[in-house]
Amino acid sequence: MPGEFDFIQRYLSDRQVNRKDVHLSLGDDCAIVKAPENVRIALSTDTLVAGTHFLASANPAWVAHKALASNLSDLAAMGATPAWVSLALTLPEMDEAWLAPFCDTFFELANYYHLQLIGGDTTRGPLSMTLTVQGFIPESTALMRSGAKVGDWIFVTGELGDSKAGLDVILDSALRTKPFALELEKRHYISTPRIVVGQALLPHASAAVDISDGLIADLRHILNCSGVGASIDVSQLPYSSELLAYCGDETLATQYALTSGEEYELCFTVPAEQRSTVENALAHTGTKVTCIGQIRPQGVFELHNKGQAVDWQINGYDHFKA
Known part of the structure; x- marks a missing residue:
């Protein structure tokens, strides 16, 4: 079974073309990114826990899609353009039969939205995952919950x-x-x-x-x-x-x-x-x-x-x- 660094190398590295705004991603203590001029950054974090958001026996490809799509939906609600994501994955064990379809689907969806994985963490424990997505919003506007008016x-x-x-x-x-x-x-x-x-x-x-x-x-x-x-x-x-x-x-x-x-x-x-x-x-x-x-x-x-x-x-x- 692969260890943490083997996992990163085998399942996470070299899965995406680097965005021009990502100067350093996986493999160091921090990622380094640069936002374009005249934009703000929208951030959202969600946690999915086995037994609450999905069954541990669920199709891992479906779990990956749900985890990333739910975070992307938060960006959509703000009118943001996806840019970067980090993934903290807690696993009972390094199960290759589970990891392979999970990672394949995760990157397929991320690549579709031009979203780059720039970091995260892996640890042993009950199955769960926490994702933080970041996207760009024009400096002058954003969709929020606070703007509705009578008659809308x-x-x-x-x-x-x-x-x-x-x-x-x-x-x-x-x-x-x-x-x-x-x-x-x-x-x-x-x-x-x-x-x-x-x-x-x-x-x-x-x-x-x-x-x-x-x-x-x-x-x-x-x-x-x-x-x-x-x-x-x-x-x-x-x-x-x-x-x-x-x-x-x-x-x-x-x-x-x-x-x-x-x-x-x-x-x-x-x-x-x-x-x-x-x-x-x-x-x-x-x-x-x-x-x-x-x-x-x-x-x-x-x-x-x-x-x-x-x-x-x-x-x-x-x-x-x-």
Whole structure:
């Protein structure tokens, strides 16, 4: 079995072409990087722990994708362009059968987004990983949670709810006989970071957040930071045909779309005068976007179905209450 330095040499070194802004990466005490002029650096750190974010028996390629894609999603929510990543990996043992597919997928996704691994750490212990991603934002702007105004329209990208259904299947093998169960399990791990969407939104959106704890929970981050409320038409929530077949019921599928965590889609708000501009700009990204409601005055939070009030006692995902 390889030791730490053998691991770095075998699995991490020479996997990427050096970015011009990386002056020193793997193999020394620190990385040395240089940011371009007139940009700020966006940073995000996430930890994934076996038993909380994935099963230790999960496909290591899927785990790698989930780990990196979830971090990239944070950059997307700020409108940032990916640049660098560090990886701290804790392993019970140096298992080559696990490491090879994990690293192959990690670098495949990193290379796609021109993201370079510049450092990190390896240690022995319960399986977990911590990633820190860094990206560039123009000096004069950024997408934040605090800019929503009354009258802004609320949008989401993609389709919601698949990740929650996939987690159901992961936690209860008896559900594997339900329609599309295995596909939904895969979708729990495999998301698409909306980097291009975030960049396209920079000049137009008033606020944004990525959906990691469920739409109903993450939208509240925007509302709290912006000092506003919201009205959501649940009939407009986008979900997949596979989720509907799995749930067997439109109401349940809609509730999954509201509460599903680890979706890594974007929720964002757009001033009324920018709505058509944003819809045209995003049409060129190849990403589905759906208007689901509108920002209201602070203190208002309502769910309705085409104007008919909906009284659902539901919440998003909380790691410390799960």
